Amino acid sequence: MMRTHSFLTVLLWSSVFYVVHMTPSQKRTNKHSHSERITGLSENDGKTLHRTKRGWMWNQFFLLEEYTGPDTQYVGKLHTDQDKGDGNLKYILTGDGAGSLFIIDENTGDIHAAKKLDREEKSLYVLRAKAIDRKTGRQVEPESEFIIKIHDINDNEPKFTKDMYTASIPEMSGVGIIKTALPDMNRENREQYQVVIQAKDMGGQMGGLSGTTTVNITLTDVNDNPPRFPQSMEHLIVCSPESAPPGTPLGRIKANDPDVGENAEIEYSISSGDGSDMFDIITDKDTQEGIITVKKHLDFENKVLYTLKVEASNTHPDPRFLQLGPFKDTAFVKISVEDIDEPPVFSRPWYLIEVDEDAKEGSIIGQVVAQDPDIAKNAIKYSVDRHTDLDRIFNIYSGNGSLFLSKPLDREETPWHNITVIATEINNPKQSSQIPVFIRILDINDHAPEFANYYETFVCENAKAGQLIQTVSAIDKDQPPRGHKFFFELVPEFAVHPNFSVVDNKDNTAGIMTRRNGYSRSKTSTYLLPIIIFDNDYPIQSSTGTLTIRVCACDSRGNMQSCSAEALLLPAGLSTGALVAILLCIIILLVLVVLFTALKRQRKKEPLIISKDDVRDNIVTYNDEGGGEEDTQAFDIGTLRNPEAREESKMRRDVIPETIFQIRRTAPLWENIDVQDFIHRRLKENDSDPAAPPYDSLATYAYEGNDSIANSLSSLESLTTEGNQDYDYLSDWGPRFKKLADMYGGEDSDRD
Incomplete structure (x- = not known):
């Protein structure tokens, strides 16, 4: 604890009494005043100088504060030269405190302090005095002003500006205004101190006054302590299930640091160990704990126990205290992996199977393999997820995972099949896993090529031999690996066609050529040309397409004008417009006849009876x-x-x-x-x-x-055929059959 001595020096002034003669004013005129004449020669002139003697006198103008005597304190006496002691003059006092604090004897001019004065409240009073002739009421002297000063005595002890002071200094601090009395004061041992400080005046001499105050001193923290693991955590054992996904927290480890605030912030890391690549550690900023988490998937069958060396260090070390030692600590953590019943594991992440589209039903197309990763090695059964195979084209042997066909395949309809195979433990059906299987259907040349479109063309009557009239192309649903290659030729019956020929262009197209000059619509208006299309894949597929060729009338440029044979029967003199007008008239007449006939039939009605x-x-x-x-x-x-x-x-x-x-x-x-x-x-x-x-x-x-x-x-005829039949049961059928019961129920109802 430190002490601070403040020396307050108090100066005591003793009362001094003066007799003062004052000249109140230059305008004062008094015939009773005495004058002293002073004669002197001046260098400039020889005037005579006169000094006027002061008429006012008083004996005292200093006064002590806090007077505690039995009588009033005597201040001083007013007196003028005009006072002959016969009682003709009257003294009057005005100004600060006149009449209340200060009173005057109007006959003698003596002034007294009526009350105790306090210099700390007011240290100076300004008063005015005058002397009046009692008979005439006139002032014998002009009003004069004087001052009364209050002398200080030691009547107040020293006071601090605050009742209590609060201060903070870093621990391990050196000398200061308030300094530590003990070296290396440690905040971790004691943080709060309370010091009482006394202040005395008069330099601490006898009779002086004193005041006290309290100072609360807080030692602030510095980073002078490294983190330390407790002995219970130097060899920590943590258990983790092998099914824990990455990021799963396994446990917490904490190093203690007596410092506070940022000086106690700790960073955890894994410095070494055989599990440094399998685990990670992060720092909880709120609790300053290290959280050990899973970094990679664990496998009990692969490794059961891991060892980690965890290091804890301060994030904000203080260079002044580095000599105290390394500001970090280490601990060893052992992690034990627990065995968990795991689902079956497939040998691949996915399977790709290729199968020919002509594969027979029941043939095996591939196999999937899964096994139990646990030590028990439980038996596995396989199945196909039917949500992925709604048509039930594929099936699987539950014992060995072999896939086989249940229905024929068609690559042109579905070139790919994506199914899911499920592997389930027989002893624990809850443990199951699934794998995607992609089945690609390989193409087999099972479709014949055919015309790309329906072709219908024409040939002009004035066509020449060797003229191209149409180009045809083909398509094939199959997809051979080397691409399509088509061949075109006429059917054997038309190998030497007298009218047209087929020329293969070697680019999967063929041209239809004329073989003679001129064609007649009157003889043959339409030709049907059968063409065979082959592919080059194995086995070779072929189909026959028929090309329809009409014979048309064309102009000199080969543009078609008319293809109907009926046009030849029309008179040569009729134009196209006339033929259209005739057709319209015929249509209008037919419509009128039909409408008339329909109206006539609607009006005709036949009685039903x-x-x-x-x-x-x-x-x-x-x-x-x-x-x-x-x-x-x-x-x-x-x-x-x-x-x-x-x-x-x-x-x-x-x-x-x-x-x-x-x-x-x-x-x-x-x-x-x-x-x-x-x-x-x-x-x-x-x-x-x-x-x-x-x-x-x-x-x-x-x-x-x-x-x-x-x-x-x-x-x-019911009277003759059913006369003996009993209809009494109709009465039991309810009110709906009441009338019928009345008609047939009585014996003589019908006869009457």
């Missing part, structure tokens, strides 16, 4: 709901008795008539009395009718046919 004499059940041919069995007057069923009436040609009223159609004629219905044959005929007619609608329509068959083996469904 011809006779009203038949009282049998009617056939309802409209969509309105009828009156049931009791309604026998709604329609006339005479049509059923007269088949000839239905056979007349009538317009269909359930479909829209076409503009052009032919009326069907059918054989008379009375020649066919078989209902089944009748229905089949009607069905056939409607199926073959182009005007018949594809939707459901109403077809009226105006023929009842022969008797049915089920007898009649009519209720007209």
Whole structure:
């Protein structure tokens, strides 16, 4: 602890009393004043000089502060030469503190301090004094000003500006204003100190006053301590599963540094060891710990134990303390790898298999191999992920991983197949892995070349022999390794064609040439030229394409004008415009005839019922709901008795008539009395009718046919055929059958 001695010197002034005679003013005129005449000769003139004697007098103008006597403190006395002591004069005091701090005896002029004064509050007072004649009230002397000064005494102890001071100095500091009393003070041992400092005035002599203050001193840190590993961490053992991915934290290691702040920042590194390439260490800036992480994939079967030498060092060393030793420390860390049940591992990251497209079903195309990396070496089974082989073209033997075909291949349809094979441990199905298998289909020459397009060309009637009329090319779905090479020739039957020839251009194209002069449309308007196309791959494939050649009329430049043979039959005198006008007129007439015929047929309506004499059940041919069995007057069923009436040609009223159609004629219905044959005929007619609608329509068959083996469904003869039948059960069917039960339930209901 350090002490600071402050010496405060206090100067005590003793009171000094003066008797002063003052001349208040130059304008003062007093006949009672005494004057002293001083006679002197001047070098310039011989004037006589006079010195006026001062009229005001007072004895004291200094006063001590903090007077504590029993009486008032005597300050001084005012007196003038005009005062004869007869009491005719009156003294008056004005100015700072007059009447309150300072009082005057108006008869004698004595001044006293009425109160205790404090120099620290005010050290100087300015007062004015005057003497007045009591009888006349006039001033006998002009007003004069004087000063009272307060002398200081040691009545205040020294005071510090603050009640408490806070200071900080670096540890290991040298001499200063406040200096350490002990050498090499260490912050790590004690950081806070409190010092009480006393200040005395009067140089510390007896009777002086003193003041104290407190100073809190904090030792700031310097980097004078290196990091150190505790003994428990000098040989640390950490366990890691072999399945831990890179970046996985395995454990923490910490070196202690007594310093604080940036002086305690530590950087960790792996200096050596057989696991330096398998592990890494990073520094946690918040806790100043080293985090050991996995750098590469671990394999228990490859290595079980690793040793690391970890080094911890300060990031901000202080050069002043480097002589204390190296600011770093080391520790050894052993990492033990734990065995984990791992999924099967394939021998390759992916597989590429090539197979000919003509491979037979069931043939093996390749094999994938996987094994259990664990020591147990569990058995593996293989399967194909069917999401990658929806057509189930491939399959695999689950025991050895051999892939084989389940369906034929077609390279032209799918040249590549990408499937996924799954390997699973038999003892632990949860452990599985998958691998992509790329299957490339090798091309086999199984497609014949063919024309690239559908070719149709023409030859002019005035063509010359050897003239090129068309160039043809070919394509092939196959892709031979050396590229396509096609050959063109005529079929053997047309090897020596009298009209055209084929010239192979040796560039996968061929030219069609004329072999004679002139062609006639009237004799042959179209030629069909069959051409054989070969490829050069093995086995050789060929196909025959037919080229259509029309004979056309051309101008002198070879431009086609007309190719139809009918144009030859037209009169030579008619122009093209006239022929177009004639065709338009014919078309308009045909349209008018068709429209007239259609309107006429729509107006013609045939009654559905011809006779009203038949009282049998009617056939309802409209969509309105009828009156049931009791309604026998709604329609006339005479049509059923007269088949000839239905056979007349009538317009269909359930479909829209076409503009052009032919009326069907059918054989008379009375020649066919078989209902089944009748229905089949009607069905056939409607199926073959182009005007018949594809939707459901109403077809009226105006023929009842022969008797049915089920007898009649009519209720007209029920009295004779079903008289003994019991209908009482109808009453049990509910209110819907109440009317029917009333009609048939009674014994005499029908007879009455």
